[in-house]
Amino acid sequence: MTDLSISPQERALLAQxxxxxxxxxxxRKQDPIARIGYGLWCKSADDLKREIILGDAEYWAHKGFPYWEFMARSTVVNISVGLQKAGFKGTVAEMRMKVREVGLEVAWHHAMSVERDYKKKLGTEPGLLSKKQISKYHHIAFSLFGIPPDSYGGTWFGAVPDNWELELYGNLYCHDCDTSD
Incomplete structure (x- = not known):
């Protein structure tokens, strides 16, 4: 069992x-959602490519760089469209800064959710979040910016219950999430 707890160093990185x-x-801890998080915020596509090539193929769902790069890029598009739906109007540079603010909020909520998972002993493995937990903290973080919940990649369709969508689409980004809430 991997230690998925949020380390003091990780808290410091978020504070910075x-x-x-x-x-x-x-x-590096093989936190499932980190595949997208790192893909979004690494300095270059080459950095992501290197992590995939050197990483555990099972962790990367035996999918290569083009797949995970697409997942990261589509996430940026979803957030940008969500911000526009929320009324944000700005230059490309301003949109990038706003997307980064959203990303920081999501990261904080991820960390809090991992800590809550440990404290409440949720699921089958401490710190391993379920698709539902991940969806919930994204919705909370997005709401702080007025971004509609359907901007989150796992819950695109407002008319379809989230549980169904997470079952249908969740494995696209999280084949190894916790199966229980």
């Missing part, structure tokens, strides 16, 4: 707003 190093640390 260093999303790249925070998600790299989570990636």
């Amino acid at each position: 707003k260093n999303l790249e190093k925070f998600w790299l640390s989570r990636l």
Whole structure:
């Protein structure tokens, strides 16, 4: 069993707003959601490619760089569209900064959810979040920016219950999430 707890160093990285190093640390622990987090915030596509090539193929769902790069890019698009739906109007540079603010909020909520998972002994493995837990903290973080919940990649369709969507689409980004809440 891997120690998925949030380390003091990871808390410090969040306090420093260093999303790249925070998600790299989570990636090295094989936190499932870190695949997208690191893909979003690493300095270059080559950094992501290197982590995939050198990493455990099972952790990466035996999917290569093009797949995970697409997942990261589509996440940025979803957040940007969500911000626009929320009324954000800004330049490309302003949109990048706002997406980064959202990313920082999501990272904090991820850390809090992992800590809550440990404290409440939820699921089958401490610190391993379920798709439902991940969806919930994304919705909370997004709401702080007025971003609609359907901007989260696991719950695109407002008319379809989230549980169904997470079952249908959740394995696209989290084949190894906890199966229980």
